[in-house]
Structure formats: structure tokens, C-alpha cells
Amino acid sequence: MPKDHGIGASQKRREDVRFLTGAGQYTDDINVHGQAYVYFLRSDVAHGKINKIDTAAAAAMPGVERIFTGADFEGVGGLPCGWQVTDKHGNPMKEPAHPVLAQGKVRHVGDPIAAVVADSLEEARNAAEAIELDIDELPAVVDMKAAVQPGATKVHDDLDDNLCYDWGFVEANKAATEEAFKNAAHVTTLELVNQRMVANPMEPRVAVGDYNRANDESTLYTTSQNPHVIRLLMGAFVLGIPEHKLRVVAPDVGGGFGTKIFHYAEEAFCTFAARALNRPVKWTSSRSEAFMSDAHGRDHVTRIELALDADNNFTAVRTETYANMGAYLSTFAPSVPTWLHGTLMAGNYKTPLVYVNVKAVFTNTVPVDAYRGAGRPEATFQLERVIDKAARELGVDPIALRRQNFITEFPYQTPVAVVYDTGDYVATMDKMEEMIDVAGFPARRAESEKNGKLRGLGVNCFIEACGIAPSNLVGQLGARAGLYDAATVRVNATGTISVMVGAHSHGQGHETAFPQVVAEMLGIDESMIDIVHGDSSKIPFGMGTYGSRSIAVCGSAMVRATEKIINKAKKIASHLLEASEADVELKDGQFTVAGTDKSVAWGDVTLAAYVPHNYPLEEIEPGLEETAFYDPSNFTYPAGAYACEVEVDPDTGKVTIERFVSADDFGNIINPMIVEGQVHGGIAQGIGQALLENCAYDENGQLLSASYMDYAMPRADNLPHLANYRVDHSCQTPCTHNPLGVKGCGEAGAIGSPPTVINAVVDALQSGGYKVDHVDMPATPARVWAAMQG
Amino acid sequence: MAKVTMTVNGKTVSKEVAGNALMTDFLRDGLRLTGTHVGCDTSQCGACVIHVNGEAVKACTMFAAEADGAEVKTIEGMANADGSLGVIQQAFQDHHGLQCGFCTPGMVMSAAALLKDNPKPTEAEVRDYLEGNICRCTGYHNIVKAIMAASGQDVTPVAAE
Numbered sequence: 001m002p003k004d005h006g007i008g009a010s011q012k013r014r015e016d017v018r019f020l021t022g023a024g025q026y027t028d029d030i031n032v033h034g035q036a037y038v039y040f041l042r043s044d045v046a047h048g049k050i051n052k053i054d055t056a057a058a059a060a061m062p063g064v065e066r067i068f069t070g071a072d073f074e075g076v077g078g079l080p081c082g083w084q085v086t087d088k089h090g091n092p093m094k095e096p097a098h099p100v101l102a103q104g105k106v107r108h109v110g111d112p113i114a115a116v117v118a119d120s121l122e123e124a125r126n127a128a129e130a131i132e133l134d135i136d137e138l139p140a141v142v143d144m145k146a147a148v149q150p151g152a153t154k155v156h157d158d159l160d161d162n163l164c165y166d167w168g169f170v171e172a173n174k175a176a177t178e179e180a181f182k183n184a185a186h187v188t189t190l191e192l193v194n195q196r197m198v199a200n201p202m203e204p205r206v207a208v209g210d211y212n213r214a215n216d217e218s219t220l221y222t223t224s225q226n227p228h229v230i231r232l233l234m235g236a237f238v239l240g241i242p243e244h245k246l247r248v249v250a251p252d253v254g255g256g257f258g259t260k261i262f263h264y265a266e267e268a269f270c271t272f273a274a275r276a277l278n279r280p281v282k283w284t285s286s287r288s289e290a291f292m293s294d295a296h297g298r299d300h301v302t303r304i305e306l307a308l309d310a311d312n313n314f315t316a317v318r319t320e321t322y323a324n325m326g327a328y329l330s331t332f333a334p335s336v337p338t339w340l341h342g343t344l345m346a347g348n349y350k351t352p353l354v355y356v357n358v359k360a361v362f363t364n365t366v367p368v369d370a371y372r373g374a375g376r377p378e379a380t381f382q383l384e385r386v387i388d389k390a391a392r393e394l395g396v397d398p399i400a401l402r403r404q405n406f407i408t409e410f411p412y413q414t415p416v417a418v419v420y421d422t423g424d425y426v427a428t429m430d431k432m433e434e435m436i437d438v439a440g441f442p443a444r445r446a447e448s449e450k451n452g453k454l455r456g457l458g459v460n461c462f463i464e465a466c467g468i469a470p471s472n473l474v475g476q477l478g479a480r481a482g483l484y485d486a487a488t489v490r491v492n493a494t495g496t497i498s499v500m501v502g503a504h505s506h507g508q509g510h511e512t513a514f515p516q517v518v519a520e521m522l523g524i525d526e527s528m529i530d531i532v533h534g535d536s537s538k539i540p541f542g543m544g545t546y547g548s549r550s551i552a553v554c555g556s557a558m559v560r561a562t563e564k565i566i567n568k569a570k571k572i573a574s575h576l577l578e579a580s581e582a583d584v585e586l587k588d589g590q591f592t593v594a595g596t597d598k599s600v601a602w603g604d605v606t607l608a609a610y611v612p613h614n615y616p617l618e619e620i621e622p623g624l625e626e627t628a629f630y631d632p633s634n635f636t637y638p639a640g641a642y643a644c645e646v647e648v649d650p651d652t653g654k655v656t657i658e659r660f661v662s663a664d665d666f667g668n669i670i671n672p673m674i675v676e677g678q679v680h681g682g683i684a685q686g687i688g689q690a691l692l693e694n695c696a697y698d699e700n701g702q703l704l705s706a707s708y709m710d711y712a713m714p715r716a717d718n719l720p721h722l723a724n725y726r727v728d729h730s731c732q733t734p735c736t737h738n739p740l741g742v743k744g745c746g747e748a749g750a751i752g753s754p755p756t757v758i759n760a761v762v763d764a765l766q767s768g769g770y771k772v773d774h775v776d777m778p779a780t781p782a783r784v785w786a787a788m789q790g
Numbered sequence: 791m792a793k794v795t796m797t798v799n800g801k802t803v804s805k806e807v808a809g810n811a812l813m814t815d816f817l818r819d820g821l822r823l824t825g826t827h828v829g830c831d832t833s834q835c836g837a838c839v840i841h842v843n844g845e846a847v848k849a850c851t852m853f854a855a856e857a858d859g860a861e862v863k864t865i866e867g868m869a870n871a872d873g874s875l876g877v878i879q880q881a882f883q884d885h886h887g888l889q890c891g892f893c894t895p896g897m898v899m900s901a902a903a904l905l906k907d908n909p910k911p912t913e914a915e916v917r918d919y920l921e922g923n924i925c926r927c928t929g930y931h932n933i934v935k936a937i938m939a940a941s942g943q944d945v946t947p948v949a950a951e
Contacts, residue, residue, distance in 0.1 A: 024824075257926070507890030677928060680928055
């Protein structure tokens with residue numbers, strides 16, 4: 001019988017009611033009395049020198065409050081980068097200035113040049129058209145390998161070249177890795193592209209800046225995954241507003257997928273302008289604007305080599321990756337191709353030697369940063385593709401080759417710094433094989449062939465590092481922030497509870513899942529517990545939601561705070577029961593003296609805490625509210641095995657997903673329904689990357705895919721049918737170092753699915769006699785067909 | 791400016807609107823019915839689907855003035871008279887057919903239009919009908935399941951994952 005309460009129950013989501021009735025409060029639904037609207041005039045060239053911006057005529061247009069340009073921000077800090085990577089020579093990465101509004105040059109299509117603030121959006125837009133711009137278009141660098149050639153056009157004139165950093169990891173392993181390749185019985189090499197993606201949460205970004213001169217306080221309403229991070233970055237580094245004078249609110253947020261982590265120019269602008277004008281200022285991104293101003297994701301070009309001995313054991317992995325940073329460093333951009341990518345290159349395998357080289361490159365394109373999975377999909381894609389290719393070259397079964405090389409003992413120290421605490425890759429592989437029905441595949445292939453289609457089976461394993469992250473460790477790696485999280489459990493006199501959490505829910509269902517944990521611990525009903533999030537003035541602190549960290553890090557803080565509540569409540573209960581504290585037990589919301597029928601209810605104790613007439617005031621304070629900060633001691637390591645079957649139409653190259661299964665190990669699970677939903681969403685984004693999506697630039701840096709007419713978002717009919725799709729999370733090896741034993745589930749689907757699909761596509765083509773060992777993503781009909789033609 | 795009069799969720803409303811005011815602006819700014827969302831500027835995403843005279847319409851493709859005299863229904867008008875969730879809304883909650891909730895109003899309005907014309911759609915018909923509604927969170931799996939369930943079809947065999 002499935003549980004209906006507490007940890008492990010598939011409770012229906014309470015937040016759904018407001019979303020299903022139109023009562024959600026998204027940032028664009030917030031209007032502040034007297035607000036003005038801002039329209040950003042953005043660069044339509046990828047690279048140019050600004051000679052002159054003449055705003056005189058535009059400023060005289062109806063409704064215009066003021067027009068801002070880069071000159072207004074000369075004394076203001078630029079947008080900061082939150083992670084400093086050190087290159088293989090021990091030098092810090094190049095870190096160019098990132099102005100709020102362009103100063104002197106524009107460096108990508110979409111770079112904001114001027115901001116027109118007016119009484120209405122229409123008036124702001126009209127006035128922007130009247131701004132006279134004199135810009136000399138300069139040659140643009142778009143291709144990464146061209147950008148690092150000597151003499152290439154520089155994105156930033158004050159830097160020596162376009163190379164942000166050249167990172168080697170683990171540098172001490174390099175010589176031994178080279179040696180292993182010399183001694184290898186077989187080496188498989190693969191060159192591939194992990195294409196540029198646009199996260200595309202359905203809610204475009206919005207910022208509303210407000211200023212209260214009575215108390216000199218600024219408020220920013222923004223579509224953010226981490227309001228406290230924005231407060232810290234914008235307050236301390238950009239605008240110089242002290243934290244106690246700055247409130248950041250992220251209300252209902254319509255999806256994030258990474259791109260709403262970062263601190264953006266528009267947020268700083270609206271906050272700045274509201275103070276300058278003493279008037280609220282609102283910006284709502286259009287979708288077209290989002291394509292050229294939201295940080296993009298992925299965009300790696302990689303060469304990977306896998307060395308094997310004569311018994312097909314992996315002996316070494318060596319990679320060289322070019323990682324696109326775009327024109328400026330977005331908030332966490334430098335960490336993505338390095339610490340979130342190189343550290344995962346051991347995968348699920350006991351490869352003893354790994355050397356990863358990453359060259360991060362500036363180009364005249366939109367900045368690139370974390371997108372669902374962030375570095376881990378890139379690592380998984382190249383590793384699992386090269387393993388599949390090796391299996392084919394060696395004539396061995398790809399599943400058997402993986403099994404042979406699995407890590408089976410834990411904890412496991414990888415050669416790439418991280419220590420996997422727990423896992424069972426055999427179990428997820430077994431589960432995956434059972435669900436996809438490997439034995440039945442030849443019959444299904446024969447059936448497809450009868451219909452003139454090629455059928456392929458692709459399998460894939462993955463591991464990810466989630467629950468980001470131990471602060472002292474990431475500090476050594478260059479993070480300029482701690483990555484703990486915090487929670488306050490406020491118990492009211494009547495026993496109801498508000499839990500203020502630093503995690504932010506933008507689709508993940510925290511308002512439902514987090515109370516299940518507290519309810520389980522206290523033995524009370526979930527309906528007595530509410531979660532408060534997304535407002536820096538209401539919650540203690542928090543680093544927000546990304547990297548599948550919410551339940552693993554913030555959930556742990558919530559457990560610690562609840563434990564403090566239980567300890568104090570037991571003290572109060574023991575006083576009321578006139579018993580020793582050691583004898584008091586809490587069960588089903590009752591405090592009972594062990595071995596007796598003497599008990600007091602949860603509500604009696606909470607009331608006593610706030611009406612302390614009969615209360616041990618000499619020992620403890622009144623009230624019942626506790627805060628905990630939790631800093632994890634390690635990452636968590638969700639892992640899994642995925643499989644899919646595709647059909648390829650040999651006449652057109654069109655690929656369809658016929659079956660898809662995932663076997664994930666997320667450790668313990670709070671709400672299975674929500675976990676499955678997260679996996680469905682991640683897999684859809686992974687299938688989107690594998691078959692449909694591509695953010696394309698032309699050689700001049702013009703963004704070719706800047707709307708839903710050019711950028712192929714997955715639709716309902718691109719995804720596997722209900723009966724042919726299973727997501728499983730029954731293999732559970734609980735995390736050993738956090739109190740709930742949880743690992744996180746938000747990114748797994750996006751990490752595990754792209755190589756699964758491409759492995760299946762290659763298998764299908766090979767079955768038709770086509771000598772194709774790789775198809776770059778997205779595997780569109782045109783690309784697949786071209787590959788078939790040789 | 792022109793005066794328009796229409797029925798929105800059963801209530802008659804009259805307002806002065808600019809000739810170029812879109813239905814999305816009229817509902818969101820004029821009537822404070824912010825459940826109708828704007829997710830794109832090319833009429834692709836479907837977050838703004840409403841019903842006009844019983845037909846599904848992307849509100850971003852229609853001027854408010856064009857709705858003069860029309861009967862309009864938005865997500866705010868989809869609950870039962872007692873405030874409880876309607877059949878489709880309830881199915882979306884039961885089957886976890888939404889995550890961030892931003893595309894949800896359009897999905898529910900599209901689903902209602904589909905089921906009015908085709909009370910027992912096949913799965914392929916549901917997926918085909920949702921061509922004009924983009925969701926980035928759910929992978930559509932549970933949306934499809936919710937719509938099938940709302941049509942009275944048994945989805946328990948596939949629900950048992």
C-alpha cells in the first residue's frame with residue numbers, strides 16, 4: 001500500500017490549485033503604482049565600435065521619462081562573475097568587464113546599448129526607434145577554433161587574445177595518461193559537437209525595480225532561481241546597495257533550467273533606474289529578446305580518446321574541449337566546462353587515468369552558462385558516445401563493455417578528484433535491460449524493417465555530481481560564494497508551521513514535497529505546514545535552486561532546523577508532563593512519557609511555548625522557531641542507465657523515438673510523483689537536444705534561431721507514447737552523508753538521454769549497412785540523411 | 791480608442807481600448823485576469839489560449855476590439871461554480887500535468903476545446919492537437935495522460951510506473 005502522507009507519498013501538489021485557476025503570481029503579474037516601462041535598444045550587429053549615441057530627438061518623444069546609455073553607468077560596477085578558474089599554468093582566467101549597458105563597443109547581437117524609460121512600453125519602444133546610432137561594424141569571431149588563432153579579431157581589446165583560460169585536469173595525471181595511451185591495445189577517438197542550446201523556460205524574464213525614498217530601500221521583483229544570490233551580486237558588486245537596504249523577490253517563476261540563476265543587466269538596470277528616477281521601472285522580455293539576452297547553454301567542441309587494454313578494460317581517457325563563453329563571462333560560466341564537467345569524466349567506470357583539457361573561448365555571441373545539467377551532459381555525451389564507438393570497433397556488446405568496467409565498490413575515489421559515496425550501477429543496468437526488453441529487440445527490429453524502417457537500440461549510463469556543494473571545497477576551486485543553504489522553521493502558537501527556505505521552487509513542487517519531510521518528522525499533517533520561499537526579506541538566507549540541490553542541501557537544513565524544534569519541544573513537553581526529557585517520545589504528533597499513557601499533544605506544547613504560564617522560563621526561552629544552515633560534506637551522485645529505441649526512415653532520415661526507459665538511482669525519494677515528473681521533463685529536454693534544438697549563428701554572428709519559428713522546441717508529438725515510456729527509480733542507494741539520504745533528480749533526464757538517442761540512431765544506421773559512427777546533435781532528418789550518403 | 795463590450799467568464803464588461811490593444815493586454819492589464827500568459831511573440835507557444843464564442847483562440851493574435859460582443863472564457867472561468875477544480879483542471883492535478891504552471895492555462899483551455907469537439911480522443915490525436923502549446927517542464931507525458939483521463943479514458947495501466 002503506497003503511503004499517502006510523509007516521506008515517500010505521491011501527494012498531489014498544493015501549488016497546482018493556484019496555477020490551474022489563473023491565480024499564480026508571476027513577476028509580470030506584479031505592477032507597482034506609478035511604474036514606468038523600459039525598452040532596451042539592443043545591438044543588431046555582433047561586433048561594433050560605438051561612435052555616437054544621439055538620444056536628443058528620442059528623449060523629446062511623448063511619454064519618455066529618461067534615456068540611459070553606458071555613460072550613465074561609468075561609475076557603476078559591471079556584472080560580476082561568481083567563479084574564478086585557474087588555468088593549467090596557475091594563472092587566473094581572463095575576466096573582462098561586463099557593463100550593464102554597452103560602453104564603447106557592442107560584442108554580441110542583443111548587447112544592450114540604451115534603455116528608454118517611458119510611461120508606456122509603446123512610448124518607450126517608439127522612442128528607441130528615434131535614437132540615432134553611429135556604430136562601425138567590426139569583423140566578428142564566432143567559431144571557437146578560429147577565435148584562438150593568432151591575429152584573430154579580439155572580442156575584448158584590453159585582453160591579449162580570446163582565450164579565457166586553458167585548463168588541465170588533473171595536470172599531475174597528464175604524463176601517466178600519455179603513457180597509458182602509448183601502451184594501449186586499442187584506442188577509440190571521437191570528435192563531436194555538443195551544440196549551443198537555449199534554455200527557454202516558458203516564462204520570459206521580467207524585472208520590476210522599486211525604490212522607497214522614505215527608508216532608502218530598493219526592491220527588485222525578478223524571475224530568479226536564487227533571489228539571495230541576486231541580492232548579493234547586485235547589491236555588493238554592481239550597485240553598491242547594502243543588503244539591509246535591498247529586497248529581492250522572486251515570486252512564482254515559470255521555469256528556470258539554469259538560465260534564471262544568473263544576475264542579468266536588466267535586473268541591475270531596473271533597480272538602478274528606479275532609484276535614479278524615484279519611480280518603479282518594469283521590464284518584460286519578449287521571447288525574441290530572450291533568445292538574444294538569456295544566457296545560452298552547452299556549446300562545446302570536443303575530441304575524446306578512450307584507451308583500452310587487450311581485455312577491453314578502460315585504461316585512460318583523454319579529452320580536449322573548446323568551450324564557448326560568448327562575449328562576456330556570465331555568473332557561473334567558467335565553472336561549467338571545468339569543475340562541473342572534468343570531474344565527471346570518470347563516469348560510472350573504474351578508468352584509472354583521466355586527463356581533461358578545456359579551452360574556454362570568447363566569441364561575439366550571447367554569453368553561455370549553466371543549462372539543465374551544466375557540464376555533466378557534456379561529459380556524459382562524449383564519454384558514452386566514445387564507449388559505444390569502442391564497442392562497435394571491438395565487436396563487443398556495448399552493455400557488456402560497460403558492465404565490465406563499472407565501479408562496483410564504494411566509496412570510490414575517482415582520478416578526477418571527486419569521491420562517489422554510494423551507487424549500484426549494476427542494479428540500474430539490470431533494471432534498464434528488463435524494462436527495455438533487450439531480448440525482444442531483434443523481433444521489433446525485424447518488424448520495423450518489414451515496414452521499411454531501420455531500428456536501433458541505444459543504451460547509456462551516467463553519473464552526475466549534485467547537491468552543490470561543500471563550501472570549503474568549491475572555495476578552493478574558485479567559487480566566490482559558499483554553497484550551503486538555510487531554513488527557518490517557525491512554529492506558531494496553534495501548532496501550524498511556516499518553513500522559510502532558501503531553495504526556490506519554479507516548477508519543482510517544493511511547497512508540497514518539503515512539508516512532507518517536516519510532517520514525517522513531527523507526526524503531524526502536511527496541511528499544518530506551509531513553505532515560504534522567494535523573498536529575501538522573509539527567508540533567512542539561501543543560495544537557491546539549481547544543480548539538483550534543493551532537497552539535498554536546503555532539505556537538509558530544514559531537517560536540522562526541525563530537529564532543533566523537536567529538541568526544544570521535548571524540553572517543554574517534559575516540563576508539562578513532569579517527566580525527564582530523556583523519557584519523552586514524539587510520535588504521531590503526541591509527546592508521551594515512555595512506557596506510560598501520559599501524553600501532551602503537539603498543539604499543547606506549541607501553545608505553552610507562546611503562552612508560557614507553566615513553562616521552564618529559567619531554562620529555555622519562550623517561542624518555538626529555529627534556523628539551521630547546512631553545508632554539505634560532499635556532492636551527491638545520482639546515477640542511472642537509460643535505453644531507447646528509434647526508427648529511422650531511410651528515405652528521409654527522420655528519426656522517431658519508439659521506446660524509452662530510464663532506471664535512475666536518486667537515493668531516497670520524498671514524492672515519487674514529482675520525481676517522475678522531473679525525469680519526464682529532463683528527458684524531453686534531452687530528446688530535444690538530441691533531435692531538434694539548435695541555437696545557430698551565421699559566420700557574421702547573426703543569431704539565426706531567434707524565435708519559436710526557427711528554434712525547434714519539442715512538441716507533444718515528438719516524444720514517446722505513454723505505453724512505450726517508463727521512468728523507474730526503484731534502485732535506491734541512499735546518499736551516505738546527508739540526513740535524508742537523498743541525491744537530487746532535477747537534471748538526470750537531461751544528462752542521460754542525449755547519448756542514449758544518438759547511440760540508438762547510430763545503431764539503426766549501422767543495421768542498414770551505413771558506415772556511420774557518429775551523428776552530431778540535433779540529428780535532424782537532413783543531418784541523418786547526409787550521414788547516410790557518406 | 792473604441793468602446794468594447796463583451797462577456798468575460800459570465801460577467802459583462804465594457805471598456806475603452808486602443809485600436810492596437812491585443813486581447814492579452816486587455817485581459818491582463820485591463821481586467822487584471824493575469825492567468826492568460828504571454829510566452830512568445832510569434833503566436834507559437836499557446837500560453838495565452840482562451841475561448842472566444844466557444845472556440846480556442848490565441849489571445850495574442852486577436853485585437854481586443856475584435857472581441858466586441860463576444861463571449862470570452864479564460865482560465866479564471868474554468869473552475870466549478872463552487873470554486874472546486876473543473877474536470878480537466880482536476881485531471882491535471884491528479885496526473886501531475888503541470889510543474890511551473892506558466893503554460894498551464896493555455897494547456898487547459900486547449901484541452902477543453904479539444905474535448906468539446908472530440909470527447910474521446912486517441913493519444914495521437916491529443917498529441918497532434920497540442921502542436922500549438924509548448925511546455926518546457928513536463929515533457930508532455932503527464933499532460934497527455936491528464937487529458938486522456940479527463941475524457942474518461944482509463945490511463946491507470948500507463949500510470950503504474
